[in-house]
Amino acid sequence: MRQIWRIYTTDWKNIFKIPIVIILLAALTVLPSAYAWVNIKAMWDPYGNTSGIKVAVVNEDKGAEVQGKKINVGNEIVQNLRKNKKLGWVFVDRSTAVNGVKKGGYYAYLIIPQDFSKKLSSILEINPSKPQILFGVNEKINAVAPKIASSGATNVMNQISQAFVKTVGDALFSGFYKAGIELEKELPSIQHMEKEIFTLEKALPQIDAMGKKAIELEAQLPEIKEKAQKVIELEQRIPEIKQAGNSILKVEANLTLINEAGEKVLALQKKLSDMNRINQLVTQVEDSLSEMETNITQSIDRSAQAASNGVTNGNQEQLTQLHDELLSIHNQIQQTRVDLQQKVSEGEKIVNSSSDFIKNDLPVIEGKIHKAADFVRNDLPALEKDLHKAAGLVRTRLPELEKVVHKAADIARNDLPSFEAQIRSTADKLRRLKGSINITDLIQFLKHNPQAESNFLASPILLNTKRIFPIPNYGSAMTPFYTMLALWVGATFLIASLRVDVDESEQAYKSYQVYFGRLLTFLTIGIFQAAIVSLGDLFILHTYAVDKVWFVLLSIFIGMVFVIITFTLRSVFGTLGKGLAIILLVLQISSSGATFPVSTTSAFFQMIYPFMPFTYAVSMLRETVGGMVVDVVRRDVLFLLIFIAASFLLALILKKPLSKQIQKTSELARASKIIQ
Structure with missing residues (x-):
């Protein structure tokens, strides 16, 4: 160490x-x-000075017209970019932008085409077409700058998308709000309609029965038409009816005479016994003649016997002639008696029958005649009017009735089954809808604030950033x-x-x-x-x-x-x-x-x-x-x-x-x- x-x-x-x-x-x-x-x-704040990164912007958008309102999204983008200082936005034409990027004058370009607004508004059409923004970047100038330019372009696209979603959402939810208000106003009508549909569903058997009756009525139209024709024929016979009515009135007027004749018939009935006595007298005369004929015959026989005995009698021929005459008279009286008896019998029958009629039927008939006469005097004119009216209806309305009946029968045959199916299906859907959706809740949902809903749709998620270890730069x-x-x-x-x-x-x-x-x-x-x-x-x-x-x-x-x-x-x-x-x-x-x-x-x-x-x-x-x-x-x-x-x-x-x-x-x- x-x-x-x-x-x-x-x-x-x-x-x-x-x-x-x-x-x-x-x-x-x-x-x-x-x-x-x-x-x-040098790296203190590299993203704080990106305004020096030049990006060329070309706006060729010609705008569009939506429901009578002119829009130009390209102009709105340019206005927003002029306020955006994150990048060096330069507004030029297409050729300047393309050549500038190629030669390194600009890092990138954004070209808004002519049909940008038109395609953006195509969302209202059946087949919408997505608009495009042309983005070009020169990556050889710098490794980072193109990324920043691309990020700026992406940010522009996000802003456009967000604004578009907000606009569409605002229109959509405003429509929802109006629909909610209208739905709330129409709720009683909707509930009434719902009730009517259920009532109609219950009435379907009756409707079906009516449809069948319409088909049956159509089958009876020829018979109805035939009977209706008789109404017209009856109208044509009104003069005859009136004539018959006049006859009834005349009969009523002559009822006194008929009654007098009846009284005479009754009187005649009382004299029938006298007529029978006449017949008896004729019979007595006939018996007397027979007795006389017998006496004459005996006289003739005696004369003939006397003659055979040699006694001559000049009266035999006269007796014979008288006998013949009496016999002829007797035969005539007998024939007369028979005829008279026959006539008397027939007359007696007629008189008795007439007498019974007068006693029993004539009062009833007389009452009917009075009643018929009252009808002729009081009701027949109105009946004539009704008959004329009925005949007019037959002529004018019956063809229409036939068309209506045919149409009703056709509906019953062809349309009624599908109609019944639709009613039942609608009723079933309403029942399921009532079970799954509360219309009051739906109205409250539709009445949400359109502005708040569109803002939510444009930015449905808020990024709540929690900087656990924050570093300021x-x-x-x-x-x-x-x-x-x-x-x-x-x-x-x-x-x-x-x-x-x-x-x-x-x-x-x-x-x-x-x-x-x-x-x-x-x-x-x-x-x-x-x-x-x-x-x-x-x-x-x-x-x-x-x-x-x-x-x-x-x-x-x-x-x-x-x-x-x-x-x-x-x-x-x-x-x-x-x-x-x-x-x-x-x-x-x-x-x-x-x-x-x-x-x-x-x-x-x-x-x-x-x-x-x-x-x-x-x-x-x-x-x-x-x-x-x-x-x-x-x-x-x-x-x-x-x-x-x-x-x-x-x-x-x-x-x-x-x-x-x-x-x-x-x-x-x-x-x-x-x-x-």
């Missing part, structure tokens, strides 16, 4: 003997700080990386500018004594480098750090780790060690996740990520800047201590075996008069 301390003190004595060396060491101490401070300041966020990078660069400058071996002309030293003795000198300078860088970050650049003391202390610790690693490489591998330190620097910039997340790098860098000291150094410094999590700091310190242990182990194992070979290599390199 004494020898190690001796090497260390001797180094500083030699340093202070030569002022130029002091100046060199001072430069080596401060130079890494300048590297860090320049880069941190980009420069402070990058301070851990550039501070760590400056410390590695400072350590590399040391091994490139200072010797790692000791002149052994006075006393021989062991290899580990040389290693640790000279390492102390390098560590002293490295501590000053880290202190200057960290303190300058805090008090010259005023970078943000939650734990300033720990930021300085851990920066010094990291500086010591980097000095040990680089010094070990240079001490063990000689000139080759300087190259190894630079290679490690390059590898660690990409694999440490200090600039971009390591997950965005290639598989190789993700593989070596856990084995690089930068990984833990930058993580540890970030803890002091944003807010320390003790477990993370402990882990990072532990891994950096492992790197220190590995460096010491490497030096103790390889320095002595490789020292002679490294010395020969260094001498050969110096012999080239190019390499130190």
Whole structure:
């Protein structure tokens, strides 16, 4: 340990003997700080000065007309961009924009085509067409500027989309609001209609029965038409009816005569006995004639007998003639009696029948005649009018009735089944709708504030950002990386500018004594480098750090780790060690996740990520800047201590075996008069 301390003190004595060396060491101490401070300041707010990134804007939009209102979204975009200072918007024509981007005058261009508003308003059409904004970017000018320009273009698109969604949403929800008001007004009518539909559903069997009756009535139309024709025929016979009515009136007027005739018939009936007595008298006369005929016949017989006896009687011929005449008269009287008896019988029947009619039927008939006469006088004129009216209806309305009946029957056959199905389906849907949707709740939903709803639709999600470890600016966020990078660069400058071996002309030293003795000198300078860088970050650049003391202390610790690693490489591998330190620097910039997340790098860098000291150094410094999590700091310190242990182990194992070979290599390199 004494020898190690001796090497260390001797180094500083030699340093202070030569002022130029002091100046060199001072430069080596401060130079890494300048590297860090320049880069941190340059990156302090890189996205705060993007207005210098010029983007050409071309507006060719000719506008459109929506429901009689002219719109031009392109002009609105230009007006908004004139107020937007995030990028350097330049408003030119198409050829200027395209040529400017090609030649590097602009980083990008935005071209709003002629049909932009027209396509944007096509949302109201059946087949809407999405509008396009042409975006061109020149990526060879700068690696970052095109990304910023693209981000600006994306922001413009988002603003357009958000404004469009808000406008459409405002119109949509305003329509909903109006619909809700109208629906609320029409709610009684809707409920009434709903009730009527259910009532109609219940009445469907009756409607179906009516449809069947319409079909039956259609089948009876020929019969109805035939009967209706009889009404017309009856109308044509009105004169005959009137004549018959007049006849009835005449009959009524002659009822007195009929009654008188009836009385005579009754009187005649009473005289029928006298007529029978006449018949009896005729019979008596006929009997007398028969007696006379008998007497004459006897007289003739006696005359004939006398003649046969020789007695001559001149009266026989007269008797015979008289007998014949009496016989002829008798026959005539007999025939007359028979005829008279027949006539009397017939007359008696007629008289008796007439008498019965007069006694029994005539009063009834007389009443009917009076009633018929009253009808003729009082009701027949009105009946005639009704008959004329009915006939007119038959002529004019019956054809229409036929059409209506045919149409009703046709509906019953063809349309009624589908109508019934629709009514039942509608009723079922209403029942399901009532079960699933409360119309009052629907009205309340439709009556929501249109402005609030459209604002919600335009921005449905609010990002509530909670900055767990807030860092106010980009420069402070990058301070851990550039501070760590400056410390590695400072350590590399040391091994490139200072010797790692000791002149052994006075006393021989062991290899580990040389290693640790000279390492102390390098560590002293490295501590000053880290202190200057960290303190300058805090008090010259005023970078943000939650734990300033720990930021300085851990920066010094990291500086010591980097000095040990680089010094070990240079001490063990000689000139080759300087190259190894630079290679490690390059590898660690990409694999440490200090600039971009390591997950965005290639598989190789993700593989070596856990084995690089930068990984833990930058993580540890970030803890002091944003807010320390003790477990993370402990882990990072532990891994950096492992790197220190590995460096010491490497030096103790390889320095002595490789020292002679490294010395020969260094001498050969110096012999080239190019390499130190």
